[in-house]
Amino acid sequence: xxxxxDRGPKGATFRLANGLSVVLAPQPDxxxxxxxxxxxxxxxxxxxxxxxxxxxxxxxLFEGSPRYGKGEIDRAVVSVGGELNAFTDxxxxxxxxxxxxxxxxxxxxxxxxxxxxxxxxxxEVDRERTIILSEREGNENWPEFRVDEExxxxxxxxHPYRWPVLGYPRDIRDxxxxxxxxxxxxxxxxxxxxxxxxxxxxxxxxxxxxxxxxGPLPAGGDDVRLRTEEPTPTGERRAELHGPGTTPYxxxxxxxxxxxxxxxxxxxxxxxxxxxxxxxxxxxxxxxxGGEHPxxxxxxxxxxxxxxxxxxxEWGPRVAPGLFTVQAQAAPGVALERIEAxxxxxxxxxxxxxxxxxxxxxxxxxxRHGRQLAYEGATKTGFRLGYFTVLGGRxxxxxxxxxxLRLRAEAVRSRAKAMFRDDCRAVVRFTxxxxxxxx
Amino acid sequence: MTDATDPLxxxxxxxxxxxxxxxxxxxxxxxxxxxxxxGPAGWGYDPAGERGVARLVSRLVxxxxxxxxxxxxxRELDRLGATLTPDCAPESAEVTIxxxxxxxxxxxxxxxxxxxxxxxxxxxxxxxxxxxVEAALRERTQPGGRSESEFLHAVFPPGHPYRETGRGDPxxxxxxxxxxxxxxxxxxxxxxxxxxxxxxxxxxxxxxALAQRTFRALPDRSPGPLPVPPVRTPSPREVRVDLPGRAxxxxxxxxxxxxxxxxxxxxxxxxxxxxxxxxxxSRLFQRVRERGGLAYGAxxxxxxxxxGGYWVAHAGTGPDRWPRVVRLLHGEARRLVAxxxxxxxxxxxxxxxxxxxxxxxxxxxxxHELAVDVAYHNLPEDHWRRWPxxxxxxxxxxxxxxxxxxxxxGTAVTVLVGPLTARRAPSGxxxxxx
Numbered sequence: 001x002x003x004x005x006d007r008g009p010k011g012a013t014f015r016l017a018n019g020l021s022v023v024l025a026p027q028p029d030x031x032x033x034x035x036x037x038x039x040x041x042x043x044x045x046x047x048x049x050x051x052x053x054x055x056x057x058x059x060x061l062f063e064g065s066p067r068y069g070k071g072e073i074d075r076a077v078v079s080v081g082g083e084l085n086a087f088t089d090x091x092x093x094x095x096x097x098x099x100x101x102x103x104x105x106x107x108x109x110x111x112x113x114x115x116x117x118x119x120x121x122x123x124e125v126d127r128e129r130t131i132i133l134s135e136r137e138g139n140e141n142w143p144e145f146r147v148d149e150e151x152x153x154x155x156x157x158x159h160p161y162r163w164p165v166l167g168y169p170r171d172i173r174d175x176x177x178x179x180x181x182x183x184x185x186x187x188x189x190x191x192x193x194x195x196x197x198x199x200x201x202x203x204x205x206x207x208x209x210x211x212x213x214x215g216p217l218p219a220g221g222d223d224v225r226l227r228t229e230e231p232t233p234t235g236e237r238r239a240e241l242h243g244p245g246t247t248p249y250x251x252x253x254x255x256x257x258x259x260x261x262x263x264x265x266x267x268x269x270x271x272x273x274x275x276x277x278x279x280x281x282x283x284x285x286x287x288x289x290g291g292e293h294p295x296x297x298x299x300x301x302x303x304x305x306x307x308x309x310x311x312x313x314e315w316g317p318r319v320a321p322g323l324f325t326v327q328a329q330a331a332p333g334v335a336l337e338r339i340e341a342x343x344x345x346x347x348x349x350x351x352x353x354x355x356x357x358x359x360x361x362x363x364x365x366x367x368r369h370g371r372q373l374a375y376e377g378a379t380k381t382g383f384r385l386g387y388f389t390v391l392g393g394r395x396x397x398x399x400x401x402x403x404x405l406r407l408r409a410e411a412v413r414s415r416a417k418a419m420f421r422d423d424c425r426a427v428v429r430f431t432x433x434x435x436x437x438x439x
Numbered sequence: 440m441t442d443a444t445d446p447l448x449x450x451x452x453x454x455x456x457x458x459x460x461x462x463x464x465x466x467x468x469x470x471x472x473x474x475x476x477x478g479p480a481g482w483g484y485d486p487a488g489e490r491g492v493a494r495l496v497s498r499l500v501x502x503x504x505x506x507x508x509x510x511x512x513x514r515e516l517d518r519l520g521a522t523l524t525p526d527c528a529p530e531s532a533e534v535t536i537x538x539x540x541x542x543x544x545x546x547x548x549x550x551x552x553x554x555x556x557x558x559x560x561x562x563x564x565x566x567x568x569x570x571x572v573e574a575a576l577r578e579r580t581q582p583g584g585r586s587e588s589e590f591l592h593a594v595f596p597p598g599h600p601y602r603e604t605g606r607g608d609p610x611x612x613x614x615x616x617x618x619x620x621x622x623x624x625x626x627x628x629x630x631x632x633x634x635x636x637x638x639x640x641x642x643x644x645x646x647x648a649l650a651q652r653t654f655r656a657l658p659d660r661s662p663g664p665l666p667v668p669p670v671r672t673p674s675p676r677e678v679r680v681d682l683p684g685r686a687x688x689x690x691x692x693x694x695x696x697x698x699x700x701x702x703x704x705x706x707x708x709x710x711x712x713x714x715x716x717x718x719x720x721s722r723l724f725q726r727v728r729e730r731g732g733l734a735y736g737a738x739x740x741x742x743x744x745x746x747g748g749y750w751v752a753h754a755g756t757g758p759d760r761w762p763r764v765v766r767l768l769h770g771e772a773r774r775l776v777a778x779x780x781x782x783x784x785x786x787x788x789x790x791x792x793x794x795x796x797x798x799x800x801x802x803x804x805x806x807h808e809l810a811v812d813v814a815y816h817n818l819p820e821d822h823w824r825r826w827p828x829x830x831x832x833x834x835x836x837x838x839x840x841x842x843x844x845x846x847x848x849g850t851a852v853t854v855l856v857g858p859l860t861a862r863r864a865p866s867g868x869x870x871x872x873x
Contacts, residue, residue, distance in 0.1 A: 029468035031797040071729060074719035079787045081794010083718070100797040127732040130760075135735040138755045140686035141582055141857075244684040246576040283520050283538075294502075294513045303566060309573040331569050332576070332609075362517055369520025373539060376470045377802035432580075433684070 009375050011385070012203055013394060018219040020190030022210055023385050023394065025198040027378060033199035034098040034378035035107035037115070038386040040194075040224045041187040043090045043165045044320070050175060052167015053183040055088040056125075056132060060180065061095065062086070063124045065114040070124065073114070076106050088165055091319045092390045098379045101200040105209070108197075112213035116189050116220050125177035133173070136166045143245040144327070147428045151253050154237045155323055155426040159230035189220020196386045199378030226320050230255075237426045245432030247309070248330040250339050253426045254419050256324035259317035260392045265403035266415035267315050267324060272363040273355045273412065274298050274326070274347070275313030280388075281370035281401065295362065298326065301346045307334050311343075319391060323426075324419060336429050347420040354413025367404050440467075446638070446806045447796070447823040449813040452647050456659035457631030460650045463638040463810035465540065466800040472543045473535060473807040476554045476654075477634040477815055480532035480627035483600025483665045491571055491607020492615050496623050497527035498567045501534050503560055504553040512553075521546055523553065529600045530665060530745055531815070532627070537804055543639040544649065551653035554628055564617050572613070575606045582682055582755070586689035586856040589678050593852040594695055594749055598668050601749065630654070631661035634814040638807040667746045670695045677853040681860050688761040688857030692768040693751030696845045699743040699816045706833045706841035707741060712788045713838065714775055714846060715739025715752050720788060722771045723752060731767065733760050741845065745816070750846045758858045765853060772848035779835045793827040 011025035042054050064070045077084045082099030084107070097107035139145040149164050156162035166172075195214065197206055233255065257263040272278045276293025292299050292312055302311035311328040326347070328339045355363075375381045388397040442448050444464045452460040465472060482493035501523035503509040516523060521538030536550045578584035588604045595602035635654060637646055672695075697707060708716075715723035715738040727737035737754040752768040799805045813822050 027468060029466075031467075031800050071725070075787065078717065078719050078791045079794075081791055081796070081798065083795075083798060098798060098801070100794055127730075130732040130757075131728055131735055134687070134733070134756055134760075137686035137757055138735055141755075244580060244682065246580050247573055283522055294509045304562070306565070306569065309570045329573065332572060362514065366517050366520075369517070369539065372520060373470050376468075377805075379801060 009381060012207065014207070016190060016211065016215050018190040018215065018217055019221070020214050020217070021194045021389070022207070023194065023196045023389060024203045024206060025196065025381050025385055026201055026203045027199050027381065030200035030378050031101055032098050032378050033101045033104040033197065033201050034096060034382040035104070035111060036094060036096040036196040036382040036386045037111045038194045038196070038390045039093045039188060040091070040192045040390055042088055042092050043163060044160045044226055045187055045224055046160060046163065049171060050179060050183060051163040051171045052132065052165070053175060053180060054093055055165055055167060056128065056172075056175065056180055057184045057188070058086045058088045058093050058095070059128050059132065060120045060124065060184070061114050061118050063128065064119040064121065066117050067113045068110060073110050076110065080106060082106070090161055090165060094386060096379065096382060104197070104201055104206065108209060108213055111195065112217065115193065115214070116217050118184060120177060120181045120184060122177040125180055129172060132166070133169065136169060136172070139166070143241070143243060143249055143430045143432070146241055146243065147249055147251050147430045150239050150241060151251050151325065151426055151428045152323065154239050154428060155233070155253050155255070156230050159228050159320065160226070161230070161318070161320065161322060185220070186222050187224060190214060190217050191219040192221035192224050194386055194389045196382045198381035198385065230321070233424045235423050239428045241428060241430045242433055243430070245430065247332055247432065248336045249328070249430040250330070250336050251325055251327045251428050252340075252343060253323035253325045254421070255424050256315055256322050256419060258319055258321050259396070260319070261321070263415055264317065265400055265407055266411045267419070268400070269363060269404060269407055269412050270350070270416055270419070271313050271315040271324070272366065273359050274350065277312070277314070278363065278366045278370050279315070280317065281367040281374070281404070283366065283370045283373060297346050297350060298328070298343070301342050302328055302339065305342070306331055307339055307342055317391060336431070340427070347416065351413065351416040351420050354409045354416070357409065360409050364405055367401070371401055443642070446800055447809070449810045449820050449822070450643060451820060452643055452650070455630065455635070455650050455654045456657060457661070458633045458635055458654055458657055459814065460647065461634065461636045461810060461814040462643055462646050463636070463806065465638050465640055465803050466806045469803045470540055471537060471803040472540045472546065472639040473537045473803050474546060474550050474635070474637045474639065475533050475535040475807065475811050476550060477531050477533040477636070477811065478628045479530070479632040479662050479665070480623070481528050481530040481600070482603060482605030483529040484627060484662060485603070485605070485607070488611060489615050489619060490603060490611040491575065491605065492619060492623050493532060494527045494605045494607070495567055495571055495612070495615060496620055496627070497525045497532040498571070499559055499563055499620065500557045500624070500628070501525050501553050502563050502567070503558040505556040505558070507552070508558070508560065509563055515549065519545060521549070527605060529603075529605065533811070540640050543641065547637070547639075547649050548653055555654070555656055557624060559617060559620050559624070561617060564620060568612055568615070571607065572609045575608050575612060578604060578606050580682070582685055582687065582689040582857040585680060585682065586691050586854050589680060589856060590691045590693065590751060590852065590854045593676065593678050593854060594693070595670060596668055598666060599670065600665050600667060601744070601747065625658070626662045628657070629661065630657040630659045633657065636807070636810045636814045638803055638810055665746065670747065672850050675849065675851055677855070679859055680856040682857055683860060685858045687755045688758055688855055688859060690754050690756060690761055690764050690768065691751050691854040692765065692772065692851050693749055694847055694851045696741060696748040696750045697743060698745060698747050700745070701743070703841045703844060704743055705829050706837040707743070707845035709785070709789060709792070709830065709833055710775060710838045710842040710846055711739055711741035711750060712792055713780055713784065714771060716741065717788050717791055720791060722774075723754070723768065726771060727754055727764060727767050731763065733764050733767070737764070737768070761855060765855070769848060769851065769853070772846060772851060775842040775846060776839065776848060780838050782835060785835055785838065789830055789833070793830055796823065796827070
């Protein structure tokens, strides 16, 4: 089924003298243009006392730079009908604006202005502090957020994947404006950034425009590579949480390889067989099967049997070894012990017998289709090109795709056997306190 | 771009029985296609004592159909690279199939299969029921879901289709038998009052022929009109639900509003955009978040449906900050009615809303939503072409008048759900006990 759309988009890639890496992906028919800047800076670059700084800097980059006063970045993009946003992860921070194509100069100007010269004033940092606390509180209303946060803290002792991207509440309260400016000036700069432009534009004139706007910027940016390695765990780690909620919930995490590890493809495949999601190569719009795949092993073992109402797995690819997680929401009246036993039996069986021939073929088919439709729309294209580039370089997607299609069942089985070990897993269980509110 | 290839022009094709069929050209360069059936099958039709049945049916319809059991249907979708997505609202339910453009004829048939011949296998019914019970329990215990349902209950009278969230409750969900599910499907997944919207790379005669072949077996009867009791204008009141142990209080302020077909709708839409609808530019976002630092987000929604609607201003905030947020939400809603919106502010909001149209043509799925909107609300075929001009005709004084009707702060209900007792409540608030 290999065809024209089986490959990533054609585009030009170049690097400016200051280190800024640029990817242009023209889509001549597109009525819009999407501009993305990906910084290889995230929670992984923080340390105790400044947790949440990457995410906070992300907020501050909308609050003023030399040519754009407070609120003017939003106004400049939204008032031409565009949309803009940003997000922070452990490994990166990404900013994007999608605008009608005739307004492409607007986001290019904004990104060049705030790449090294964001103002980050004392007053704005203080005002933003309560907004970030509020963002955290909104998440804390959900037991699943609390469980996931606890799981990463349990699984990691020294590596920065241990702290939450939003930061610890105490650090959010205490971090100073100067501390935030220091963090920004230390890591932000063309050297640590990739600029993506996708959509309807003339690549030659846009390349010229990029050189003019971004070329004069100082390279900036400390080395963002991680040197800390998390020691291999020597036994299972467990935590029990209690709080308001509806039904018991469980999350288990096993140490998993990084995205650039030779085992990455087999881990992604395992995720698809167990939880049903092909993630980096999933078929787009809609959830398909109500968010979960009825042929996935966990679904069949837990949801079809009535033990759980939801069950899934997730391997979120990271630049350093991360976690492969399994989550399950118990059905009303079912104890978590039964859920945990069923999860254990499911992963153990996969490690023993591997995926079936039918499972292998079905996952490959889904991956092929996912890739085929992956680049519809400029925004999606910008996201995808930036994501792969930041995590492992421009060639990563093609390499992973080829490996996934070549993968044998034995390689998946052997990955399962190596990964699903009781002595290197972390388990967090949530038990709700029963109440439904006082009117 | 010709009329036949312009995705902003939604063509009405010959009906199939009572089923209205619409065609939209995919956006330029699109690799995917989308098809949606919309039926008069929303939770407003839930029979008394069986609250939640419409949502159950909506979840089950794309689960297994005809010769495809649940796992076989999933395999067939995977083989095609397609997804099936159900959606349910007070007035209607819909099923959308999305996948590669070249597979559109097969996707067409598959959509017909799930709409006409869902299996409702007993094991599927049990599974979806369990999930629905958990969702209903969650609605009671999570501030977000609870504030939504408390708000709707406070605004709409018993028996009104907009009064519920459609999730039902554990007791009603357990009471719904498989035979009642089958009966609901028979009565509500029908041609009369139904819509079929297709965004595929094909010409009108080809689509008409396939629509005829696939959907002619759809029962040509109507479930009858949805009973819509009048909404009495309530006096302003406050509903508080204390949920201790949560981190954040959900605040909602709003009331009943107008229908999509109301002549004031374009002005009301812009009024809501000024208040809290337009991301980043709106007054609520600016006052509550950007200037006040009181909440991560603050926004408002105008939900204009066929027989009426509601508006709601919303924010999630800390237990020590909600009284200030409540004051700001009320204050901004009042200001919209008391003062004419400055021309420059209106221009910025209006041009932003108009400029969004090209962004909706980025992908098939986004463009398809425009077509479903035209079909569902019986809008003119060239509605989206005329929309910018319609919005540009709205004058500042009209915004004020429409806000008075559609976003009336004088009758607004205030709902607070979350850890309220973490702080002493201010005096003067009425306590609603249900």
